[in-house]
Amino acid sequence: MDNQDIPKAYEAKSYEDDIYAAWEKSGFFNPDNLKGEPFTLMMPPPNVTGVLHLGHALENTIMDSMIRYQRMRGRKALLLPGTDHAAVATQARVEKNLIAEGIKNPREHFGREKLLELIREFSENSKSTILKQIKKMGTSADWSRLAYTFDKDRSHAVTEVFVRMYNDGLIYRGHRVVNWSVRGQSTLSDDEVVHVDRKAKLYTFNYSKDFPFTIATTRPETKLGDTAVAVHPSDERYAEFVGKTFEVEFCGNNLSLTVIADEHVDPKFGTGALGVTPAHSPIDYQMYEKQKAAGNDIGLIQVVGADGKMTERAGEDFKGLTVEEAREKVVVMLQEKGLMVSEEEIDQNVGTSDRFGDIVEAIPMTQWFVGVNKEIPGKGKSLKELMKQAVEVGHNGDADQKINIIPDRFEGTYYGWIDNLRDWCISRQIWWGHRIPVWYKGEEVFCGTSAPEGEGWKQDPDTLDTWFSSGLWTFSTLGWPDETPDFKTFHPTTWMQMGYEILFFWMARMILMSTYVIDQIPFKDVYIHGMLRDKNGQKFSKSLNNGIDPIEVIEKYSADALRYSLVSGVTPGNDSKFYEEKVEAAQRLVNKLWNISRYVLTTVGEVNHGAAYSELKPTTVADKWILTELVNLEAQLATHMQNAEFSQASEKLREFTWGAFADWYLEISKMQRADESLQKSTDAILVYVLEHLLSYWHPIMPFVTEAIWKHLDASELLMAHNWPSMHMVQVDLDSKARMDELKEVVTSIRALRAQYQVVPKAKVDVVFVGGAVEQDVEMIRTLAGVGAATFEKTKPEGDYAAGVAGDVQVFVSLEGLVDKDKERERLKQDEKETGEYIVVLDKKLSNTEFTNKAPVSVVDGMRAKKTDAEARLIVIKDQLTAL
């Protein structure tokens, strides 16, 4: 190998772009070029409202680590990339920009077509930046399948679904009180309402001198539209009035107020009497509907208009005033007439628009809704029930179609949300979005995937809630509604990851759409990650100006360092903090790996890479030790990666890479190589371990590993290299051969101790048998006979003790015992008879630090299969062969 010119430090900048280009060119991003069982992961499409932030970097790392791992494990891995047009968010952003440029009312100023063009321009710009950023992160997405929620294919899917739901009676047009943003001039769904705490004034007043009692309100101006007064059914103070109607003159308005009884009224709040304004309060509207259903139409008066100003119905004195102006005026009038009883500051929780920021008005309007409680024709279930079932027991009750949420506590949150779910208002009055596929001509209504034949039809001006199209993402990206090969191959998708903040917005809608439309769950597993915060624990936000561009971080350090820093020390569902020191530390690790490789590549002689384990000739105990550690590492990594425990995986890898391989074996290898008889075998092991390490690191740190790999094998890309897999066999416990091997381990440890008087990072020598059965105990007793065995009693009352076989420590576990109590008795008996004791453990001991300063070998390759009543040990074949 001619590798003498490898630079001392890893300079990411000079490798990353070329490597990404090579990956792209290789075609391995495209699963069509891969074999195996499909593994599908749909990228949560970033909004085209701007550039990617660190939160996206986190997502990209998680997704890409998973997809790279699966690809290396021989799966037909698809990571399908895309972006989201983000209807309201994008239009709001563009309008905000325009307003900042001095255009007061962009919609009026430009008109529909021109404004849409401006938004399109903005979004295309933003989109191309986003795609570049994703590539910089190293994300191995299949660009040939790139999708956009607003492109032709996705729009096709959207209208198709709309029409189906319409025909099934699930989508309907209704007149009711909805959430309205005056600033945005559009509706919002319940989920888009953000509640904020604020101080408000609570006014206690009387409608008129004729009215028998006082009521309390924070919004006196809406009282102009009151049609009833509600009290609690069991409130004796007002019992005599229930059912009576009072005609009052309130601020120049003639109101007819019926006193009604409703459970919702809190008798302890205010005066215990509530003025009912059905047109401007969701809860009052509910009371109104309830009364109506009972045959009592109390009426509904809209006094606030869509423009945020008082309507004609508010009366001559108020018409045209803003809500605030009207409020003041009502207060003054009440004070003048002596009807105001008191004014008091209270804490209030008001709903605001998540995108436009203004306080949401409740206004009765005609809008489009998805009915979540209606029975779906032919299914005998409602959408709500479908949504619940998929997570609870599996779609159609099929356990194989059950969605698994990680961590599972979010399942509870999800159920709670579903229980409170009301019909979903899907029509928006903004322009940027999928147009509702409904046309009108006079009284005629037409709903279809394309415009109806004939003259005079006018399409509904409204657009769809952006989450309507996002809900279709897992299958609209695969060519649905056409029965494409992609759709058949890759759906349901295998895995999904998202932040908890969009659980309801997105995950819930995907489940709704997928189960209803295609009768499949959208994905098997959902991994929920937390939010990335800044050093002080604050959210990254424009207003705080604490945003960090991932590209800058990558340029300063490396994509690999950023990736590692984002996944290490992080647990699913919990927020994590981002700070530069963490990336610095990660960069050190990246460089360490680089230099380990540099040492191996520049010192070893002619060595074939890709050697089989059996071709290695481990001679010294150090050789055996490092290989054993490697095999153990491999087993742990496989589990961690499969379970998306990236943090644990990276921690174990770091430990091995730095602590075991670099700090110990590399140093020993220098001594061993000085001995000519050991040189060749040592070199082979160095290369063997290195190439395994590169594979293991690759999903998390793809660039640096690929860069090094090139020196090892220029003919193949590491990204397409098979993850070296472990071979496990079961061996009978009482096997004589097994016993001999264990004895040899102990002997080897002893030899190591003799060979090197001082060995770095000395731990203890442990022969660990986890989840043992009775035979294990026998075996360890025999094993302890290697050398002068005495079992030390550590806990007089307990059934544990450390076993010391001469100078080698031995441990046994009782945990998996068939009859634990029986064994305890036996041990106690032993203690009486021999004074010996046996320690019982059930934990991996590889990290355990012992007081013994002797050199260490950790062999925990044997683990009993707990579920296996036969109680056989699983041992690692390679390890056995080696020892």
Place this chain on the structure above:
RNA sequence: GGGCGUUUAGCUCAGUUGGUUAGAGCGGCUCGUUUACACCGAGUAGGCCGGGGGUUCGAAUCCCUCAACGCCCACCA
């Protein structure tokens, strides 16, 4: 009002089903090294695992309770 999360070393956080003397990174201190790596190495200090109670041979881990902080949901006008 309901639900959830967090509380572990100076800082940021791991700790998988309860298991020997609780770990890492960063930071601190001591010493060393520049022929893989100063983006280094060898050491070292630093923790009643938020408080209290319980279960167990054994608890950071399970149960109860209290406290602080944070988040989500909700129709207190």
